[in-house]
Amino acid sequence: MSRSYFAYEKPSAALVIFTFVTIVQGMLIAIMGLAIGSSIHFPLPIVGFLITGFGMVLIVCQYASTFRRNVYCMWLATAQLLFCCLPCGLMLLIGGCVAAIPLAVSLTTAALNAMWGMSLVEQHSLVPDDHTSEQISLIEIFCAVLIAALILGPASMFYR
Known part of the structure; x- marks a missing residue:
């Protein structure tokens, strides 16, 4: 009995480019949140750390929706972008x-996410039990550490 393989549709080049631009935007939001949270002149530092969390969640959700085909992260990233x-x-x-x-x-990016989301829902309806996108590679772990360093590096000058 032969097993048929399903070829997933790849994200468009525009979505990939805007994903990286959105990741940079999330990094800037996180740096701004750390600057607000570490300011002694701001009365509520928790607001700054909530903004930082917002930026970090935007980074993770946009990456997971584009490259990991996670529908829930895609809708969360779209809601954050809106x-x-x-x-x-x-x-x-x-x-x-x-x-x-x-x-x-x-x-x-929100418009591209909406189109990608419709494509993902259709792809998941064709192959509902596929778990190929659940493995994390070493390069993804390295990029996550690099993004954290790019956020905490510039934000550390606000602590001084």
């Missing part, structure tokens, strides 16, 4: 033209 659009849109209305860049990144 939430990021709210303050960026308000800043853009007030006159902060710098907010146009994260707004464009967040909206584009």
Whole structure:
């Protein structure tokens, strides 16, 4: 009896590029949160650490949704990106033209995530019991440590 193999659809090049841009955006959010949390002038340091957690979850969820085909992480990352659009849109209305860049990144990545999510749901309906994406490679562990170092390195100057 021959076993048929299912070839998964790969993420588009635009989604991969915007995933890395979103990871950088999450790193900047985490650095900003650590700066707020470590400031002695800010009355509630827990807010800064919540912002840091928001950035870290955005990084992990966007990576897992694009490269690990995790549907739940994809919806969580999309919700976070749409939430990021709210303050960026308000800043853009007030006159902060710098907010146009994260707004464009967040909206584009959220739209690409929605299209990727429909594709993932269809792929999971064809092969429901496939567990090929649950293994972590050594390069992924190295990249996670590298991202943590890229966040904590610049944020450490706020502690001094």
